[in-house]
Every structure is written in structure tokens, then in C-alpha cells.
Amino acid sequence: MKTDVLFQGFLQAFMWFWAIVILYPLIYVFSASFSSPHAVVSGQVWLWPVEPTFKAYEAIFNNPQIMIGFRNSLIYTALGTVISVVLTLLLAFPLSRPRFVGRGFFTWMLVFTMLFSGGLIPTYMVIKGLGMLNTWWAIVLPSALSAWNVFIARTYFKSLPEELYEASTIDGISDLGHFFRIVLPLSTPIVAVIALFSAVGLWNSYFNALIYLSNDTLFPLQIVLRNILILGNIDISMVQNFDAMVRKQGLSDLLKYAVIVVASVPVLLFYPLIQRYFVRGMMIGSIKG
Amino acid sequence: MVNNTLSGTRWKLVKRHWQLYLLIALPILWLIIFCYVPMYGVQLAFKKYSISKGIFESPWIGFRYFEILFTTPSGLMVITNTLILSFYSLIAGFPLPIILAIALNETRNRLVRKSIQMITYAPYFISTVVLVGLMFQVLDPRLGIFNRIFELLGGKPINFMGDPNLFSSVYVWSGIWQGMGYSAVIYLAALAAVSPELQEAARIDGCTRFQRIWHVDLPGILPTIITLLVLNFGFVMSVGFEKVYLMQNPLNLQSSEIIATYVYKVGLINADFAFSTAIGLFNSVVNVILLLTANQIARRTSDSGLW
Incomplete structure (x- = not known):
């Protein structure tokens, strides 16, 4: 029994340790973003904001680049999500029908894309050949379909009772009618799951933008953030005067903390609402079908 | 005749x-598009590409690019770095979720369980750019909170982002920080499905908590564990581009250049399309082989492959 207490203690300690390790940096960044540059640089911030100020946030909301990035990301996410959901459902429904001739062939066509891909350059050449460089399409089209999402949707469609289909047939409703009038109205949960998976993916990724966009009025938020948070690191050494350096570093650090908060808050605000859909999606996906 | 009617139906x-x-x-x-x-365009890997001739008309040169990849120091370096990152991630990151x-499953207090699950799951939704930006801030040798705590405990500040020897550790542990709660969700669901009758029987037989977990819970989630292990092995050579590329700087490049970033630099920065395609193809082929092999093994040992 004594080892059992120890074991239980270990599990609890493990759990709390990680909860704190994960939560603390998030709280720290949040507090630092509201503190004065001086407090940040001199290391006075530990847990709560010191000498609270909104300076950094004012700077961010007056920065045209960040605002353009926000707007672009909203457009890409909305448009890309709609395209993803439509393509996924259109592919998943026929694949879920038992009497669909060619089901095996089309399924393998899809599975093969999970195993093997043409790679960066061949894909780039196709996008370029289609004239999509520096357009919205380069962001919303190339990653619109994920085999994983299709399988989740197909599993869901298969789980609908077959009697529905028989009833449609008796009522003389065609396959199209069955899909649009019977199946789709029943599919809100799966549409939500796929839309959320795609939306979070589109909002958070920067790879397609890095490769296909060079026009900075088209940059999504993540590229703007990269310029500020990661590439912005370099210019500090150019300042000679130490005091000026400290102030400059302080302000730029403060800005970075605030940018991190502004960029994460929209997703983290929705996260408690969408978490259960994510969990549900993962569950459906893990059932083999 | 039989065939005929079959094709008729x-x-x-x-x-x-x-x-x-x-x-x-x-x-x-x-x-198709x-x-x-793009798969058709993969033939570029065996050709001497010239823009004026296009993919189709460019002359074949066989396996020349693959020879270059396997014989030059930079080629071998990126392969080694990729393998180090993925095996380190797998070994360190797999058991923790x-x-x-x-631990969550053994926690009876609902509020505690829900809160900890929420907290550990949250970083998954932070974008890679923000994550790496956060790492730069938190791990900064002078101002980062991590080093300040470290100094308080009597240590010397460490330049995490600039030391090539630390690159893999920073990459892997930040990955665990971000993904642990997310990966735990699948196991939690599997644990919830472990038969309550077996649990009850173990309790009546006087099993300790540890014995119950070891003999009932773990075997119950073993198929899930094996399936995920297989999946992870299949993707050993596909370390993602986004995070590594953001973490790269001239100081740590010797250990942070991986296949994905090398493909990008050779192809789109140096505009050597054919060589870049060849490196990508090598990576894809290895991935297919790994995934198929791993799946076979899983099917033989536990009857729980991916397909």
C-alpha cells in the first residue's frame, strides 16, 4: 500500500508540474505585455504586471502592417475553410456509399496522397503554371483537401442509418437530393469539426504564404508576426549608447510580448468552445472504417 | 458469361x-491538379533542368543528384540532423502523454481534471510563429524568464537559441510543451473505454492502484499505443519545415539544417529546382517505405495497423 501512495503521488506531481510549466510562460508573457518597458528590462516582472501600461497595445493597433495581416488572415481563413469543407464533403459522401462503383479506386487515389507527394518544387511549378503566385488562391487552394478530414467525414456518413437512404429511394429522391436534403442537414457536427480543423490550420500556418506570396499587401498575419517576432531580433546590436539600447530593447521586447498576446488571444478565446469539437473529431478519426 | 453479367450489373x-x-x-x-x-513533375529529380526546355524536354542524367546528396558533407548532415530530431522527439515525447x-484518469476531482486538461491542451492552438517568438522571449540569455529563474537558482545564463548542441533539446522539449495535452486526449478516450468490469474485478481481487493500471489499463490501451507508435515511426523522416525554419539562425545551422529546410533553400533560394526535387523525392520514398514497413509490423504483432 505504501508504494501505491508513492505512485499516486508521482502521478499527481507529474500532472501539476506540467500544468505549471505550461501555464507559467503564458501568464508571464501576458503580464509582461502590460508592464512598463523599464520593468521588463530590469527584470521586475515575475507574475503580475508591474507599472501597468497599454503603450504596447496602442502601438500594435496603430501598426498598419499588423492590421493588414489581420484582415488578410481573416479572408484566407474564411474563404479557405469554405473551400475545404465543400471539397471534403463532396469527396466523402460518394466514398461512403456501398454501391458506388469505383469506390476502391478513388479511396486509393486519396490514400496515396497521404503516402507520397510530389514535393516542394513540383508543386511550386504547378502553382506558378496556373498563374496563382501572389494571389489568394495560392493560400486557400493547395492545402484545401486533407485525406484525414475526408476519412473523418466518410466515417460519419457511414454511421448514418442506411434506412434513411432506403426511405429516400422509396420516395423517389435522387442521390443528389438525398445528399443535399437528407444527409447535409444531419451533418452539422461533422461540418463543425472539419471547419474548425481547417480554420485553425489556415489561421496558424505560414508556409504557403512564405513560398507563394512576395507582395506584402497580401501577407497573412503569421508572416507579419514572423517579421516582428523572429526577424526583428537582429537590429539591436547597431545601437551604440547603452541607455538608448536598454530603452530600445525594452520597448521592442514589450512590443513582442504584446504581439504574442494579440495573436494568440482570438484562438485561445474560442478554444474552450471548440475544444469538444476537436476531441470529437479526433475520436471519429481514430475509428478505422 | 458470368463476367459479362457482372460487368453488366x-x-x-x-x-x-x-x-x-x-x-x-x-x-x-x-x-489531380x-x-x-506534381507527382508527374518528380521526374525532374532525374533530369538536368533547363528553363528554356521545360521539364519534359530536359535531358536525363540518372541518379546523379542522389550521389551528390549521399556523398557531400551537407547532404549527410541534413539527413543526420533530421533523424536526430525525430528520434529524440519520439523517445522523449512518446511516453509523456x-x-x-x-494521471488525469486517476484524478477523481472533476474540476481539477478538467482544468489541467484545458491548460495542457491550450498550447496546441498557438501558431508555430507565436510559439517560436515566445521561445525567443522566454529563453533569451539576458532577459528571458527561464534564464532569470535559472540564475536565481545559482546557474549561469544559457544561450538556448544560439547553441548548436542545445538545438535538438530546445526543439523537442518545446514540442512536448505544445503537444503533450493534445496527444493525451486520444489515450484518455482509450482509457475511458477500458472495461469497468475488469477494473471492478481487479479491485475486488485486492489489486493496488499500480497493479490495476499495469495489468488492466495499460493492456487496454495497448492497441492505441501501438497504432500511434507505428504512425510516428512512419513519419520519422518528415520533420516539419515551419518550426525548424523559424528556429534557425547562423549560429545553430550545423544542427538545425534538416531535409525540409534544405529542400526549400536549394530549390527556392538557390533556384536549383532539379536537385531540390531529388532531395524531396528521396525523403518521400523513404517515408513510404517506413510507413508500409511499420504498418506491416503493427499488423503482425498486435493486429492494429493503420489499414
């Missing part, structure tokens, strides 16, 4: 369900 089915083909046409067109046309899931 198939044809009838096709005709009766022609509308399904209408539905599937658009996504199949997408697959964005997946299969399982332990977290078991």
Missing part, C-alpha cells in the same frame, strides 16, 4: 448512381 449501378460521379468530380479534379500533376492521460 456494375454498369447499371454506374448509370443509376451517375449523380455520385457528379459530386466527386470537383474534388478528384483537385487531387494539386497532388498528381500516456503518463499524463493515466
Whole structure:
């Protein structure tokens, strides 16, 4: 029994340790973003904001680049999500029908894309050949379909009772009618799951933008953030005067903390609402079908 | 004759369900354009590409690029770095979500369980750019909170982002920080499905908590564990581009250049399309082989492969 207490203690300690390790940096960044540059640089911030100020946030909301990035990301996410959901459902429904001739062939066509891909350059050449460089399409089209999402949707469609289909047939409703009038109205949960998976993916990724966009009025938020948070690191050494350096570093650090908060808050605000859909999606996906 | 009637019924089915083909046409067109046309372009890996001639007309040069990849120091370096990152991630990162899931599953207090699950799951939704930006801030040698705590405990500040020897550790542990709660969700669901009768029987037989977890819970989630292990092995050579590229700087490049970033630099920065395609192809082929092999092994040992 004594080892059992120890074991239980270990599990609890493990759990709390990680909860704190994960939560603390998030709280720290949040507090630092509201503190004065001086407090940040001199290391006075530990847990709560010191000498609270909104300076950094004012700077961010007056920065045209960040605002353009926000707007672009909203457009890409909305448009890309709609395209993803439509393509996924259109592919998943026929694949879920038992009497669909060619089901095996089309399924393998899809599975093969999970195993093997043409790679960066061949894909780039196709996008370029289609004239999509520096357009919205380069962001919303190339990653619109994920085999994983299709399988989740197909599993869901298969789980609908077959009697529905028989009833449609008796009522003389065609396959199209069955899909649009019977199946789709029943599919809100799966549409939500796929839309959320795609939306979070589109909002958070920067790879397609890095490769296909060079026009900075088209940059999504993540590229703007990269310029500020990661590439912005370099210019500090150019300042000679130490005091000026400290102030400059302080302000730029403060800005970075605030940018991190502004960029994460929209997703983290929705996260408690969408978490259960994510969990549900993962569950459906893990059932083999 | 039999064959004839069979194909006859198939044809009838096709005709009766022609509308399904209408539905599937658009996504199949997408697959062809964005997946299969690039696969056709992979022949570039065996050609001496010239822009004026195009992919099709450029002359073949066989396996020349693959020889270069395997004989130059930079080629071998990126392969080694990729393998180090993925095996380190796998070994360090695989068991932790399982332990977290078991710990959460053993926590009877609902509020505590929900809160900790929420907290550990949250970083998954932070974008890679923000994550790496956060790492730069938190791990900064002078101002970062991590080093300040470290100094308080009597240590010397460490330049985490600039030391090539630390690169893999920073990459892997930040990955665990971000993904542990997310990965634990699957195990939690598997644990919830472990038969309550078995649990009850173990309790009546006087099993300790540890014995119950070891003999009932773990075997119950073993198929899930093996399936995920297989999946992870299959993707050993596909370390993602986004995070590594953001973490790269001239100081740590010797250990942070991996296949994905090398493909990008050779192809789009140096505009050596053919060589870049060859490196990518090498990576894809290894991935296919790994995934197929791993799946076979899983099917043999636990009857729980991916397909």
C-alpha cells in the first residue's frame, strides 16, 4: 500500500508540474505585455504586471502592417475553410456509399496522397503554371483537401442509418437530393469539426504564404508576426549608447510580448468552445472504417 | 458469361448512381491538379533542368543528384540532423502523454481534471510563429524568464537559441510543451473505454492502484499505443519545415539544417529546382517505405495497423 501512495503521488506531481510549466510562460508573457518597458528590462516582472501600461497595445493597433495581416488572415481563413469543407464533403459522401462503383479506386487515389507527394518544387511549378503566385488562391487552394478530414467525414456518413437512404429511394429522391436534403442537414457536427480543423490550420500556418506570396499587401498575419517576432531580433546590436539600447530593447521586447498576446488571444478565446469539437473529431478519426 | 453479367450489373449501378460521379468530380479534379500533376513533375529529380526546355524536354542524367546528396558533407548532415530530431522527439515525447492521460484518469476531482486538461491542451492552438517568438522571449540569455529563474537558482545564463548542441533539446522539449495535452486526449478516450468490469474485478481481487493500471489499463490501451507508435515511426523522416525554419539562425545551422529546410533553400533560394526535387523525392520514398514497413509490423504483432 505504501508504494501505491508513492505512485499516486508521482502521478499527481507529474500532472501539476506540467500544468505549471505550461501555464507559467503564458501568464508571464501576458503580464509582461502590460508592464512598463523599464520593468521588463530590469527584470521586475515575475507574475503580475508591474507599472501597468497599454503603450504596447496602442502601438500594435496603430501598426498598419499588423492590421493588414489581420484582415488578410481573416479572408484566407474564411474563404479557405469554405473551400475545404465543400471539397471534403463532396469527396466523402460518394466514398461512403456501398454501391458506388469505383469506390476502391478513388479511396486509393486519396490514400496515396497521404503516402507520397510530389514535393516542394513540383508543386511550386504547378502553382506558378496556373498563374496563382501572389494571389489568394495560392493560400486557400493547395492545402484545401486533407485525406484525414475526408476519412473523418466518410466515417460519419457511414454511421448514418442506411434506412434513411432506403426511405429516400422509396420516395423517389435522387442521390443528389438525398445528399443535399437528407444527409447535409444531419451533418452539422461533422461540418463543425472539419471547419474548425481547417480554420485553425489556415489561421496558424505560414508556409504557403512564405513560398507563394512576395507582395506584402497580401501577407497573412503569421508572416507579419514572423517579421516582428523572429526577424526583428537582429537590429539591436547597431545601437551604440547603452541607455538608448536598454530603452530600445525594452520597448521592442514589450512590443513582442504584446504581439504574442494579440495573436494568440482570438484562438485561445474560442478554444474552450471548440475544444469538444476537436476531441470529437479526433475520436471519429481514430475509428478505422 | 458470368463476367459479362457482372460487368453488366456494375454498369447499371454506374448509370443509376451517375449523380455520385457528379459530386466527386470537383474534388478528384483537385487531387489531380494539386497532388498528381506534381507527382508527374518528380521526374525532374532525374533530369538536368533547363528553363528554356521545360521539364519534359530536359535531358536525363540518372541518379546523379542522389550521389551528390549521399556523398557531400551537407547532404549527410541534413539527413543526420533530421533523424536526430525525430528520434529524440519520439523517445522523449512518446511516453509523456500516456503518463499524463493515466494521471488525469486517476484524478477523481472533476474540476481539477478538467482544468489541467484545458491548460495542457491550450498550447496546441498557438501558431508555430507565436510559439517560436515566445521561445525567443522566454529563453533569451539576458532577459528571458527561464534564464532569470535559472540564475536565481545559482546557474549561469544559457544561450538556448544560439547553441548548436542545445538545438535538438530546445526543439523537442518545446514540442512536448505544445503537444503533450493534445496527444493525451486520444489515450484518455482509450482509457475511458477500458472495461469497468475488469477494473471492478481487479479491485475486488485486492489489486493496488499500480497493479490495476499495469495489468488492466495499460493492456487496454495497448492497441492505441501501438497504432500511434507505428504512425510516428512512419513519419520519422518528415520533420516539419515551419518550426525548424523559424528556429534557425547562423549560429545553430550545423544542427538545425534538416531535409525540409534544405529542400526549400536549394530549390527556392538557390533556384536549383532539379536537385531540390531529388532531395524531396528521396525523403518521400523513404517515408513510404517506413510507413508500409511499420504498418506491416503493427499488423503482425498486435493486429492494429493503420489499414
